[in-house]
Amino acid sequence: xxxxxxxxxxxxxxxxxxxxxxxxxxxxxxxxxxxxxxxxxxxxxxxxxxxxxxxxxxxxxxxxxxxxxxxxxxxxxxxxxxxxxxxxxxxxxxxxxxxxxxxxxxxxxxxxxxxxxxxxxxxxxxxxxxxxxxxxxxxxxxxxxxxxxxxxxxxxxxxxxxxxxxxxxxxxxxxxxxxxxxxxxxxxxxxxxxxxxxxxxxxxxxxxxxxxxxxxxxxxxxx
Ligand SMILES: Cc1cc2nc3c(=O)[nH]c(=O)nc-3n(C[C@H](O)[C@H](O)[C@H](O)COP(=O)(O)O)c2cc1C
Numbered sequence: 001x002x003x004x005x006x007x008x009x010x011x012x013x014x015x016x017x018x019x020x021x022x023x024x025x026x027x028x029x030x031x032x033x034x035x036x037x038x039x040x041x042x043x044x045x046x047x048x049x050x051x052x053x054x055x056x057x058x059x060x061x062x063x064x065x066x067x068x069x070x071x072x073x074x075x076x077x078x079x080x081x082x083x084x085x086x087x088x089x090x091x092x093x094x095x096x097x098x099x100x101x102x103x104x105x106x107x108x109x110x111x112x113x114x115x116x117x118x119x120x121x122x123x124x125x126x127x128x129x130x131x132x133x134x135x136x137x138x139x140x141x142x143x144x145x146x147x148x149x150x151x152x153x154x155x156x157x158x159x160x161x162x163x164x165x166x167x168x169x170x171x172x173x174x175x176x177x178x179x180x181x182x183x184x185x186x187x188x189x190x191x192x193x194x195x196x197x198x199x200x201x202x203x204x205x206x207x208x209x210x211x212x213x214x215x216x217x218x219x220x221x222x223x
Contacts, residue, residue: 001160001161006157006160006161007157009160010156010157010160011207011210011211012165012166012167012168013126013128013165013166013167013196013198013200013207014104014121014126014167014204014206014207015126015127015200015201015204015206015207016126016127016128016129016165016196016198016199016200016201017198017199017200017201018058018129019058019129019198019199020052020058020129021051021129021130021164021197021198021199023051025162025164026049026051026130026132026197028158028162029155029158029159029162029164029197030047030049030132030155032154032155032158033045033047033151033152033154033155033158034151035154036147036150036151036153036154037147037150038144038147038150038151039143039144039146039147042140042144042147043147044136044137044140044144044147044148045134045135045136045147045148045151046134046135046136046137046189047132047133047134047135048132048133048135048183048185049130049131049132049133050062050063050066050130050131050132050133050183051063051129051130051131052129058129059127059129063129063130063131065182066131066179066182066183067123067124067125067131069175069178069179069182070123070124070172070175070178070179071120071123071124073123073174073175073178074119074120074123074171074174074175077174079119079171079174079175080115080119080171081115081118081119081122081170081171083097084170092214092218096214099211099212100211101114103209103210103211103212104117104206104209106209107204107205107206107209108206118171119171122167122169122171122172123171123172123175125167125169125194125195125196126167126196127196127198128165128166128167128196128197128198129197129198130196130197130198131194131195131196131197132155132194132195132196132197133172133179133183133185133191133194134148134151134152134191134192134193134194134195135185135189135190135191135192136148136189136190136192137188137189137190138188138189138190139188145192148192148193152168152193152195155195156168156195159197163199164197164198164199164200165197165198165199165200165207166195166196166197167195167196168193168194168195169193169194169195169196170193172191172193172194173191173192173193175191176190176191179191
């Protein structure tokens with residue numbers, strides 16, 4: 001797909017088809033993601049893929065178990081998606097958050113609060129058949145999270161090019177311990193985020209609702 005079309009078209013998928021994704025497709029996706037640049041070519045990213053068998057089940061038992069553990073922890077600890085800011089955010093950031101809510105909320109079922117949809121959905125990877133856990137060795141400083149973010153940027157674009165939908169999930173980093181325990185990820189690693197991946201439901205109005213971007217003059221300075 002032409003690059004401009006690819007980046008313009010891609011948006012997060014929050015409703016997935018009950019259709020299996022092959023292991024080969026996921027391997028190709030991760031191969032493309034790891035083409036991302038990184039400082040001193042350290043390639044600090046690590047991926048743990050939780051998915052079902054191709055047949056007969058779309059979503060395997062382990063994939064279900066991961067969601068159950070995350071949803072349970074989220075409810076028990078009352079953890080919610082938020083900007084994770086260290087001090088109060090200026091109004092224009094809050095405005096961008098409100099706009100995201102405005103584009104999804106009208107498509108939710110009556111009585112489904114936005115925050116409920118996002119929190120429960122995120123912990124369930126929105127029902128995606130594939131959950132990718134992105135982690136980093138604790139030996140790295142926070143600076144190397146930039147490299148991991150770039151790789152995830154490659155991942156979501158490569159996925160779209162392959163006809164796959166994705167939703168990056170930052171919320172799950174709050175459940176680092178639970179995830180590492182279930183997936184036997186060493187204590188030396190830290191869960192950075194997750195990504196749900198699968199075939200998007202093309203008819204879902206939630207998937208069709210596209211969030212906008214601030215105009216360039218808000219975020220760019222030429223000097
Ligand atoms: C680092 C990161 C963390 C995110 N975490 C979540 C999340 O926990 N739950 C969720 O529903 N979406 C999450 N998203 C998706 C964003 O809400 C989405 O990318 C943003 O609203 C822009 O919309 P778009 O991806 O459709 O262009 C995350 C995105 C990024 C880049």
